[in-house]
Amino acid sequence: MKANLLIALALATTLITARAETWTSSDGRTANMTLVEVTEEDGEKVGKFKLRNGKTTTIKASGLSEADAKRLAEWVDPNAPEPAGPESVFDDVLEGNLLRLDGKSLKKCEDATQPQKYYVFYYTASWCPPCQAFTPSLVDWYNDNKNDNFELVLITSDRDEDSMEGYAKDKKMPWPQLKLKDASKFKSKFNHGVSGIPSLIVCDLEGKNLGNFRGNLPGLTDLVKD
Numbered sequence: 129m130k131a132n133l134l135i136a137l138a139l140a141t142t143l144i145t146a147r148a149e150t151w152t153s154s155d156g157r158t159a160n161m162t163l164v165e166v167t168e169e170d171g172e173k174v175g176k177f178k179l180r181n182g183k184t185t186t187i188k189a190s191g192l193s194e195a196d197a198k199r200l201a202e203w204v205d206p207n208a209p210e211p212a213g214p215e216s217v218f219d220d221v222l223e224g225n226l227l228r229l230d231g232k233s234l235k236k237c238e239d240a241t242q243p244q245k246y247y248v249f250y251y252t253a254s255w256c257p258p259c260q261a262f263t264p265s266l267v268d269w270y271n272d273n274k275n276d277n278f279e280l281v282l283i284t285s286d287r288d289e290d291s292m293e294g295y296a297k298d299k300k301m302p303w304p305q306l307k308l309k310d311a312s313k314f315k316s317k318f319n320h321g322v323s324g325i326p327s328l329i330v331c332d333l334e335g336k337n338l339g340n341f342r343g344n345l346p347g348l349t350d351l352v353k354d
Contacts, residue, residue: 148180152193161185166203175200216333218247221314222281226304229296234289237304243333246278246352248341249320250303251327253285254295259326262342263299266328269345270302278330278352279304284311285325 148162161177164184168174173189189197219242226237250266252259270280282305286292289308296305306314315322320329320337330338330348341348 148178151177151187151196153187154191154193156193163200163203165205166200173197173200175203214242214244214333216242216247217335218318218331218333221310221317222306225307225310226281227307228304229301232297234293234296234305240304241276241279243279244276245332245354246338247331247333248278248280248348248352249329249331250280250282251285251320251322251325251329252282252295253325254291255286256325260299262326263295263301265345267299267301269349273349273352274302275352277354281306283314284308 148160150158151161151163152158159179161179163175164178165176166173167176169188174186175189175192176184176186178184189200192200222240226240227234228237228240252263254260266280280303282296282301282303284292284305286295286308292305292308295301318331318335320327320331322329322340326342327340328342328348330341330351332338338351341351
């Protein structure tokens, strides 16, 4: 037991040291410290540092060398959560109701991110022959062009979850899709004028319908790359 404790303490000390960096004061003195937090006081950045002995100290930017004051100002907390994308009119319906193919089954989509500019809604179903023909090219398009500006969400017209899941698995769909039970609610709340499938409706975050791009993937590419 004592040996295990000593090993754990040694590992912890190694981790703290690995994260520590050399900081230089305005008068040229140096110290090996780990920056853990940056706040602001009277318009000046203030760093909270962890010393190698475990104690903490605070140093204002004016107490650091010019180069380290700049480091302090540019510091980003590595433990800070990723910033969320801008809000959209679709958030209430989509949030917590998305699935994504994980292996051979659809599972709750834990990594969905809000797009910066557009949603691309793919209205489709497994029983639709034109959808079966179009989907592989859309999979290739998505894999080649995915960026932070947009997210594609599948809105199903399938009648059961097994068909929806089998379709996703067969076509190796990389995008999130709305749960079957929420598809009707989405269609009634957002009337996108879909008269047939497949349809590829692009909307901005305020809900403005920018058109059906099913037959214009090059145009969609230009739009989402802006």
